[in-house]
Amino acid sequence: MSALQKILIIALSILLTEAAPECKTFTDKDVVCTAGNEDYQLVRGLVSDNTRTTGITLKACRIYDIEYESFNDLTSLKYLDLSQNKISKLKLGVIDEPKQLTYLNLSYNMLTDFPLGLFDQTTNIDSLDLKGNKINKLELGIFDPLKKLKFVDLSSNALQGKDISPYLFDQSPHITFMDFSRNDMTDAPENLLHAFQELEVLNLDRTFLKEVPLFATKSNLRTMKQLILSTNQISSLDNAAMFVNLDGLQILDLSYNIIERINGDVLSPLKNLQKIVLRNNKIKTIPDNLFKNMPKLFAIQLLGNQIEDVPINAFRGSPLKYLNLSHNKITYLVDNFCLELQNTGGRLKKFLFEPNPWQCACLNDLLKEVKRMGIEYNSEKYNGKTPVCVTTNEFNCKRHQTFNEFYVDLYNDVAKTSKK
Template sequence: MSIWIKLLITVILETIVTAKLICSKKGVTDIVCTAGNSDYELERGVVSDQNGITGIHLKSCRITQIKLEAFKGLPALEYLDLSHNSISNLDLGVLDDTQNLKSLNLSFNSIKSLPLGLFDQEPNLEVLDLRGNSIKNLTKGLFAPLKKLRHLDVSNNFLVGRELSPDIFENNKLIKFMDISRNDLSDTPENLFQAFTQIDFLNVDRCFLDKVPAFTTKTNMKTMKHLMLSTNHITQLDDPKIFLNLESIEIINLAKNLIESISENIFKSLKKIKMIILRDNNLRSIPDTLFKGLPKLVNLHLQNNMLESLPVNAFRNSRIKNLNVGGNKITFLIDNFCLELKNSGTNLKKFMFTNNPWQCPCLLDVLVEMRRMGIEYNPDKYDGQQKVCVQQDQYCHRHLESNSVYIDLYQELVELNP
C-alpha cells in the first residue's frame, strides 16, 4: 500500500473519529442531526440561515451549549427538538429569531432554570416539553407571552409547590394538556391553575400529596376528562364533594396511594366517568352504593387492595364491562353474583379475580356461572394444575366471620408455593 493511500485512510479515520455533529436535510423542510464522538456547542452556521426549514431535529446530539445566534435566519421554523442532550442553561435571546415556532422540546437535559424573557418572542408556541430536567422554580411571567400554549410538560423536575406563584399560568388559558408529575406539590397554592379554561388532561402523579389537592378540582377544571392522582400518599377520600366540579371527567386514576376509606357519594356526580382506577391501595371494604348509577362506567380497577367482599349493590345501574378485583382477600361472592349484575343493568364482559384466597367450592360456583354466561376471565390460572383456592369441606361458606380462616390457609399455601 502506498504512503499516499495510508495518509488518505488516516485522514478519513481521523475525520470520522473527531466528527462532532452531522446534519442533513430530510425532504425539503426538515434538518436531522446525529451526534459525533464528543460534546458539542451549537453555533451559527450548523442549522441556521435557511428560509424554508420548518423542522429541526437535534435529539441526542451531545449538545452542551447553544450559542446566541445558533437559530438565526430561520423564519419558517415551527418544530425544534433539543431533547436528550446535556444543555444546562439557555441564554436570554437564544430563541428570539424563531417567532413562528409552534413546538419546542427541551426534555431530558440538565436545565436548572429558565431566564425571564426566554419566550418573549414566541407568540405562536403551542407545545412546550421541559420534562426530565433539574428545574427548581418557574419565574413569574416566564410563560406570560405563551398565550397559545396548549400542551405543557414540566414533569420530573425539582419543582416545589409552595414556591410556585399562583399567577405563573395566568396567561395560559388555552392549556389542554398539563403534566406536572414527579415534583413536590405539597402545599401548592389552591389557585395554581385558576386561569385554565380548556384543560383536558392533568397529571399529578408522584407529587407527595396526602390528599386530593384543591387546585385539581376547582370550578374552572370542569372541562377536564383525565385526572391522574396515582402514586401519592392519599389516605382518605371522605369528602363527598371533592370531585363535584369535574362534570366532564372520564378517567380518574388513584392507583398506588394509601386509601383506606372512601365516601359512598364521592363519584355520584360523575355521570360521564368511564374508568376508575383504585388498584394498589388499602381499601378493606367499599360502600354499598359506591359505583351505583354511573351510566358510563365501563372499566373498574380494584385489584391489590384488602377487600374481603364485593357488594353487588355497589355496581347496580352502571355499565361495567371490565372488572378487576385480583389480589384482594375475597373468599366468596354472593350466589349468582354475575347474574345479579346483569339483572341490574351491567354488561360484564371481563372479570379478573386471580390471587384471592378463594374457598374452592365458592370459586367453582363463580367459574361455572361465568362459563355459562360467556364472561371472559384468565382460564390459564384455573386450569386445574395450580393451587388457587383452599378447601375445608364441600360447601361454600358465605360468612365474612369465617374469612380469616381461609385467608390464613391461603397465605400458608402461597408461602409453600412461591
C-alpha cells in the same frame, strides 16, 4: 503561514468536524441530526439559514451550549427538538429568531431555570416539553408571552409546589395538558390553576400529596377529562363534595396510594366517569353505593387491596364491562354475581379475580358462570398446577363474612407450604 500552523489548523478543523453532529435533510424541510464523537456547542451554520426548514431534530446530539444566531433565518421553523442533550442554560435571545415555532422540546437536559423574556419572541409556541430537567424555579412572567400554549410537561424536575406562583399561567388560559408529575406539589397554592379554561389532562403522579389537592378540583376545571393522582400518600376520600366540580371527568387514577376510607357518595358527581383506577391501596370495604348509577362507568380496577366483601349493590345501574378484583382477600361472591350485574345494567366482558383466597366451592360456581356467559377471565391461572383455592371436607360455598378469616388463613398456609 508556517507549515506547522497549517497542520494545526487542519487538525483543528478535523476535530471540530468530528465533534459536530451530522445532519440530513428530508423532503427539503425536515432536518435530523445525529451526534458526533464529542460534546458540541451549537453554532450558526449547522442548522441555520434555511427559510424552507420546518422541523429540526437535534435529539441526543451531545449539545452542551447554544450560541446566538444558531437558529437565524429559520423563518418557517415550527418544530424544534433539543431533547436528551447536556444543556444547562439558555441565553436570553437564543431562540428569538424562529418566530413561527409551535413545538419546543427541551426534555432531558440539565436546565435549572430560564431567563425572564426567553419566550418573548416565540409567541406561537403551543407545545412545551420540559420534562426530565433540574428546574427548581419558574419566574413569574416567564410564560406570559405564550398565550397559545396548550401542552406543558414539567414532569421529573425539582419544583416545589409551595414556591410556584398561582399567577404563573395567567396568560395561558388555553392549556389542555398539564404535567407536574415527579415534582413536590405539596402546599401548592389553592388557586394555582385558576386561569385555566380548557384543561383536559392533569398529571400529579408521584408528587408527594397526602390528600386530593384543592387546586385540582376547582370549578374552572369542569373541562378536565383525566386526573392522575397515582403513587402518592393519599389515605382517604371521605369528603363527599371532593369531586363536585369535575363533572366532565372521564378517567380517575388513584392507584398506588394508601387509601383506606372512602365516602360512598364521593364519586356520585362524576356522571361522565368511564374508568376508575384504585389498584394497590388499602381498601377493605367497598361502600354499598360507591359505583352505583354511574351511566358511563365501564372499567373499575380494584386489584391489590384488602377487600373481603364485594356488595353487588355497589355496581347497580352502571354499564360495567371490565372489573379487576385480583390480589384481594375475597373468599366468595354473592350467588350469580355476574348475572346480577347484568340484570342491573352491567355488560361484563372481562373479569379478573385471581389470586384471591377463594373457597373452592365458591370459585367453582364463579368459573361455571363466567364460562356460561362468555366472560373473559384469566383462565391460564386455572391449570391445576398451582393452588387457587382452599376447601374443607364440606364442599359447599359459605357466603358469609364470618367464614372469611378462616379461609384466608387456610389459603395463606397452603400458599406458604407450596413455596417450600
